[in-house]
Amino acid sequence: MSASNIISTHPTAFLLMGIPGLEHLHIWISIPFCSAYTLALLGNCTLLLIIQADAALHEPMYLFLAMLAAINLVLSSSTLPKMLAIFWFRDQEINFFACLAQMFFLHSFSIMESAVLLAMAFDRYVANCKPLHYIKVLTGSLITKIGMAAVARAVTLMTPLLFLLRRFHYCRGPVIAHCYCEHMAVVRLACGDTSFNNIYGIAVAMFIVMLDLLFVILSYIFILQAVLLLASQEARYKAFGTCVSHIGAILAFYTPVVISSVMHRVARHAAHHVHILLANFYLLFPPMVNPIIYGVKTKQIHESILGVFLRKDM
Template sequence: MSDPNKTNFTNPSTFILLGIPGLEAAHIWISIPVCIMYIIVILGNFTILFIVKTELSLHGPMYYFLCMLAITDLVMSTSILPKMLSIFWFSSREINFSACLTQMYFIHCFSITESGIFVAMAFDRYVAICHPLRHSTILTNPVLAKVGLAIMLRGSILVLPHLFLARQWPYCRTNIISHSYCEHMAVVKLACADIRVSSYYGLSVAFFIIGLDVFFIAVSYTQILRAIFRLPTKDTRLKTFGTCSSHLGAILVFYTPSLFSFLTHRFGQNVALHFHILMANVYLLVPPMLNPVIYGVRTKQIRDRLLQLFTNKGITDFS
């Protein structure tokens, strides 16, 4: 009797996404928190964009980078959520080969972009705290535009080889992906060819991006902490550090699950598949959900503006 997971083709027209293997019976229940998280992602990030756009006092480098982060989070989560929910709700597991590669591109491109934005935000905090008098002259609007463009180009260019390599491999074993979305290694592992080039390139990019970005963030915050500890009073030190705490929280929320997911794909053979897939989803869902919450709660200007929207004063101002 033939194995239903095996097919005889070289270039599949579609892939089959299994969702979360081993937890198929719980897909409906899993979809509830997933859907709630996506709603929070949409509402939270659009709220950040609206507040920054309408409040002129927030038209500065930190908030421009925060808007870039919000847009990146919206794109990254939207690239996987609609398809994931269709798997959970309607068992709609098929995904076109080109659509799969497109999804792969958006996931990895905007993950790299998000990492770059965190570096830019760390540099902004460094200049604001260590060189406050030069902040407006260093981070001018043309400089911010160039930084934003460089961040986007870096992600776009570095991910393109993933797509070219994934498209050229022959897929003659199976078209069933044991994942809830088209993650790079989950797809290329299906190829009946030597995929070491894809694997080594993926490792190189990940270690280069994460290593370099974490290094620059660490250097920025080392200088920031040195400047904070030189401040004269404890209250001033705490207040200054408070302006950075939201950024540090967002960095930890982003890098911790992303590193776990990345390393598990290559070295976590003993990690249960369903746990790995759940963590891979956490990596793409939880940071976009928590970022607007972290910045909304920890950033006084955004918090005050948000509260104003729900008061009589806010209603009067917009009437």
Template sequence: MYTNNTQPFPIYFILLGIPGLEAYYFDIAFVFSIVYAVSVLGNITLLLIIKIERSLHEPMYLFLSMLSSIDLMLTSSTAPKMLAVLWFSSYEIYFEACLTQMVFLHSFAIMESALLLAMAFDRYIAICNPLRYSTILTKHLIIAVGFLTVIRAAALMVPLPFLIKRLTFCSANVIHHCYCEHMAVVKLACADTTFNNIYGIVVALLIVGLDLIFIVWSYVVILHAVFRLSSKEARLKALGTCASHICAILVFYVPVVLSSVVHRFGKNVPIHIHILLANAYLMLPPLINPIVYGVKTKQIRNRVMKIMQLNIVCFAKTSTF
């Protein structure tokens, strides 16, 4: 459905979900619902524990709290509509709502990449320059990093709706996806999309490319410093402090890189594989990060155990009455 000729874009788009897997929508929706529920619960728990536990009021965990906040918003920007499509066949999404979702999901993905880079810098200082750790990573610097993370994402994503609105969509308004991803919307245009394509590639290279290069470089320096340590115990302890962050990096960047490679070179790959890979980099980090940090961080693990024990005791007392 379209407006008049002065606004050559649809009133709404149709989100098809995952074409080719329609027969499995109930099963997929069930799994996605569990993933979303666990992600929300895990990240909220992590945020509360970091706030309550004074021993966690350190740069590493302040960055982690920012990462959890971004994960919450990242998964919540897509999951509700995605589940509405899969559970209730609610395929329509208004044009302005589609653009809003697009800006939010890409902005939070950019912020996640920036936070992973900031956490790599944190580990670099902690291992390579431990005596100056508290003087370099002050609260003012951490707040500044948070602001720069938001400003960079906003600067790159604010132009996106205007770039979409300059396109003409003719009669196409069916998106072969679960959510409003930039290139999935651009493909529907019947106008010249060269600038949109270039913009998308440049942003991807600036974010995924540069951030990942600096992260890899920081870990090359970290590993060089670690293997210069005299004792095996010291080396293992130093590497242990990086394990959770390395896992967070892999969970975020591996699906992104795989999705990009398949999109560019997988001409014969079914469309549902493309969509599932795209979903992976939005849904896996919010799910895996709180679990990994919860297992690897003693203070978080102990606090969770105390909460579980209190709940068991309270349940036992209420069940006796």
């Protein structure tokens, strides 16, 4: 068979619509989006630089925080630049393989973020429930293994979707009614039996959210029990104070997920742009607020940042 007779089963490129129904507001919508992305870049880069520069922050808690900051940088940078190009320049075209790559980074790094938040809950559990064994348990070797496990789990769960999407014939046109290449938005353009993709996508999301969140909640139940057994109120306050930043990061990550999930089921007939704005909120909110939470609530990081600026002023 000659090459000219071979029909490609996928388009060479997709067209991202942005936020359908709100195209006339794209310029105005881009202002908070760009501001949030700028804050995410500045905040997470600052965290990484501070943790790298200050030897006192080379502890398990801060190493996990550095992982979280790196994940947030990749997560926001995989979608926001293209999104802003759509809003500002109507640059809607995205290559098919670039679309798959964006999807892979988006979903796999979301899975990694959930894993790192779980690891941080384990760190706080050991610090509060088994403080005498903290250094022995959370060794550099274990932290490396946890990081590798988080990456391996995300890659293992996401890779099958890329091969499944490549085999589809996309007969419903190349237009994706979204700001970025979200898995189900791409699947809706495919012909044939897409039931496995639907089931697999939902199963992975439920598995990750429910399993990780369950272990996070269990960790904090044990932490609360240990803190309440402390003799003085000051000791209890100090012990639980070390968890406040992490609790804020958990809420920043899981709250938009829960809200979006509830909206998809309770408000199915809501305008499509409402669901897309919620999806964007899920992408923008955690990378933007996590550095603020840790910068304000974590004393060591707060002091390190102030120290950097004070040295510059001198």
